[in-house]
Amino acid sequence: MSELSDLSRRNDVHVMKPEGTEALIRALIEDGYEVIGPKVIAQAMLYEPYEAGETPPAGWTDEQDGGRYRLIARDDGKLFDYVVGPQGFKRYLFPPREKLWSAKRTADGFAVGRDGAPAKAYAFFGARACEVAAIGIQDRVFDNGEFSDPTYNARRAKAFIVSVDCSRSASTCFCASMGTGPAPEAGYDIRLSEIFEDGHHMLLVRSGSEAGAAILEKLDLKKAKKADLEKADANSRRAAEMQTRVMPDDAREVLARNMKHSHWVEVGKRCLGCGSCTMVCPTCFCAAMEDVTGLDPDSAERWRQWDTCFSVNHSFIHGGAIRQEAWSRYRQWITHKLSFWHEQFGQSGCVGCGRCITWCPVAIDIVEETRTIRDSEKTEALHG
Amino acid sequence: MNVHPGTAKPVEDPMLPLTYEVVGIKKELPDTVTLDLRAPNGMPFEFEPGQFNMLYAFGVGEIPISISGDTSDPMQLVHTIRVVGKVSQAFAKLKEGDSIGVRGPYGVGWPVNNIKGSDVVIVGGGLGLAPLRPAIYSVLANRGQFGNVVILYGARTPNDLLFEEQLHEWRGRFDLHLDVIVDRAEAGWPGRVGVVTQLIDHAVFDPEETAALVCGPEIMMRYAVQALADRGVDTKNVYVSMERNMHCALGFCGHCQFGGTFVCRDGPVFAYDTISELFTTREA
Numbered sequence: 001m002s003e004l005s006d007l008s009r010r011n012d013v014h015v016m017k018p019e020g021t022e023a024l025i026r027a028l029i030e031d032g033y034e035v036i037g038p039k040v041i042a043q044a045m046l047y048e049p050y051e052a053g054e055t056p057p058a059g060w061t062d063e064q065d066g067g068r069y070r071l072i073a074r075d076d077g078k079l080f081d082y083v084v085g086p087q088g089f090k091r092y093l094f095p096p097r098e099k100l101w102s103a104k105r106t107a108d109g110f111a112v113g114r115d116g117a118p119a120k121a122y123a124f125f126g127a128r129a130c131e132v133a134a135i136g137i138q139d140r141v142f143d144n145g146e147f148s149d150p151t152y153n154a155r156r157a158k159a160f161i162v163s164v165d166c167s168r169s170a171s172t173c174f175c176a177s178m179g180t181g182p183a184p185e186a187g188y189d190i191r192l193s194e195i196f197e198d199g200h201h202m203l204l205v206r207s208g209s210e211a212g213a214a215i216l217e218k219l220d221l222k223k224a225k226k227a228d229l230e231k232a233d234a235n236s237r238r239a240a241e242m243q244t245r246v247m248p249d250d251a252r253e254v255l256a257r258n259m260k261h262s263h264w265v266e267v268g269k270r271c272l273g274c275g276s277c278t279m280v281c282p283t284c285f286c287a288a289m290e291d292v293t294g295l296d297p298d299s300a301e302r303w304r305q306w307d308t309c310f311s312v313n314h315s316f317i318h319g320g321a322i323r324q325e326a327w328s329r330y331r332q333w334i335t336h337k338l339s340f341w342h343e344q345f346g347q348s349g350c351v352g353c354g355r356c357i358t359w360c361p362v363a364i365d366i367v368e369e370t371r372t373i374r375d376s377e378k379t380e381a382l383h384g
Numbered sequence: 385m386n387v388h389p390g391t392a393k394p395v396e397d398p399m400l401p402l403t404y405e406v407v408g409i410k411k412e413l414p415d416t417v418t419l420d421l422r423a424p425n426g427m428p429f430e431f432e433p434g435q436f437n438m439l440y441a442f443g444v445g446e447i448p449i450s451i452s453g454d455t456s457d458p459m460q461l462v463h464t465i466r467v468v469g470k471v472s473q474a475f476a477k478l479k480e481g482d483s484i485g486v487r488g489p490y491g492v493g494w495p496v497n498n499i500k501g502s503d504v505v506i507v508g509g510g511l512g513l514a515p516l517r518p519a520i521y522s523v524l525a526n527r528g529q530f531g532n533v534v535i536l537y538g539a540r541t542p543n544d545l546l547f548e549e550q551l552h553e554w555r556g557r558f559d560l561h562l563d564v565i566v567d568r569a570e571a572g573w574p575g576r577v578g579v580v581t582q583l584i585d586h587a588v589f590d591p592e593e594t595a596a597l598v599c600g601p602e603i604m605m606r607y608a609v610q611a612l613a614d615r616g617v618d619t620k621n622v623y624v625s626m627e628r629n630m631h632c633a634l635g636f637c638g639h640c641q642f643g644g645t646f647v648c649r650d651g652p653v654f655a656y657d658t659i660s661e662l663f664t665t666r667e668a
Binding site for chain 2: 101109110149289300
């Protein structure tokens with residue numbers, strides 16, 4: 001995102017009617033974006049492609065808890081009163097399965113080259129603050145200063161983000177304690193905040209980049225009043241106050257100094273090793289390379305697909321896997337996410353979206369496990 | 385901008401292997417082969433002792449293999465490979481003139497240039513001698529810049545001694561001390577039987593002025609570090625080469641994580657002090 005030439009414009013906050021989303025989505029499609037936004041599919045809120053004329057689903061909320069997700073229909077027409085579903089936008093920038101290259105035998109050996117389609121320009125519509133933060137975290141993973149991932153970065157460079165502030169939290173949300181939400185501070189091209197009270201229903205609209213400002217030019221907007229801004233801020237504050245889960249500030253240090261805590265074995269007794277948490281996590285980046293040949297022995301391909309540190313194979317070296325036990329794999333995941341990520345990338349790998357809690361079939365809770373270790377480390381030191 | 389470290393040449397895509405030609409094959413042991421590789425267009429291959437490449441067998445797969453050749457001979461890329469899986473098996477079947485995919489070199493190697501002036505104790509176990517060999521070449525090529533040089537090598541049996549001719553050659557030199565030990569031997573083996581750490585106890589070096597380079601199975605490295613520490617070597621001067629699952633060597637795939645490090649980028653060679661906590665944390 002480049003700096004705005006006209007800063008005053010950038011700072012202007014506008015409002016539009018809720019129906020304005022139709023024109024916004026249409027403008028993005030006309031600009032060549034494939035717009036990806038929330039849709040109700042299989043009783044969940046998924047991020048899927050929009051066609052011109054489509055609008056985000058209205059009148060939905062959700063209930064989430066450890067191992068539980070329910071989408072609930074309402075008749076109030078509110079646009080964004082659910083939080084995050086099982087899938088983030090990760091699957092578009094970093095696809096679950098992707099061909100990296102093809103190789104062909106030649107007269108003097110073989111030749112290797114990329115032959116994938118050119119990168120799509122995605123516009124992510126309705127990205128919550130935790131999603132925006134997660135994309136920022138993956139940006140650092142796939143461009144680590146020494147190497148940059150070609151396909152991820154080609155897609156990322158073209159991506160456009162329409163964010164939405166959360167005005168409500170699920171019981172699994174803890175973005176406030178991770179410092180990532182409920183409203184994004186940066187990282188969006190357009191930011192929407194929904195106001196729905198006293199019979200007023202409107203969307204506050206801000207641009208966060210030149211590309212965002214250019215799209216807003218095409219929309220029917222009015223200048224926002226100070227009271228509208230205050231309402232939007234109050235909504236975010238309320239969402240933050242609703243959050244009952246709070247990640248301890250010292251999670252990084254607590255986990256790093258408790259690698260030998262007996263609680264790991266206890267979590268391991270519950271963990272099924274299914275890897276759901278890593279599949280729904282918007283920042284998990286592990287991927288396995290797979291080399292394949294077809295019926296034609298002179299052609300070969302390399303594919304990359306999401307992997308999980310919960311699989312035994314993840315730690316395989318000749319002779320066997322290093323982490324055979326579920327507890328060892330769970331410890332790897334949570335200590336990486338909350339502690340070692342800081343050493344690797346200078347920030348936490350967790351955005352507080354709560355997906356790993358909701359989608360864990362046995363309701364293992366990243367916040368609760370961290371707290372249990374934290375609260376018992378003194379006793380552990382005495383008796384452990 | 386990605387730079388292909390081997391050629392210091394910017395490349396668009398760090399995931400694409402370059403095609404090298406097999407120009408020499410040496411069967412070291414029944415299950416171990418050394419391949420001499422030549423770059424396309426005869427490009428030189430610059431690397432540091434202890435670094436590794438990702439080697440690709442057409443259609444089969446790609447694995448990390450340390451470089452076992454001599455840094456002073458950049459026209460020849462040398463890898464010593466033990467057959468342990470389907471990819472290494474494919475490498476063992478290669479013939480002269482065949483092609484192999486190469487990406488690299490990657491990682492942090494042995495700090496040969498930073499330990500000049502010290503006594504050097506090189507401790508290898510089994511195939512662990514292969515990643516140490518470039519460091520040995522480099523130390524011997526600049527022999528006058530180091531104090532005592534000690535090579536301690538342990539193998540399973542006398543038949544498993546890697547680079548046996550070179551062991552004899554090094555053993556014949558007056559400016560280094562080389563000792564070999566095997567886990568078990570039949571009658572007729574005139575040498576020592578035991579574990580490589582036993583050699584550390586009697587080797588001649590000044591512990592206060594010693595840097596140690598250790599490579600072998602993790603359990604062997606653990607005991608070697610202990611034995612060196614018992615002799616009085618400061619563990620900040622002990623270097624170990626770690627091994628973890630590795631799919632990309634670029635820091636993207638996540639498999640080689642070792643605590644807060646990526647073995648592919650922060651290792652494979654680590655100063656022991658920087659990883660001692662992790663090294664002694666049990667995985668299960």
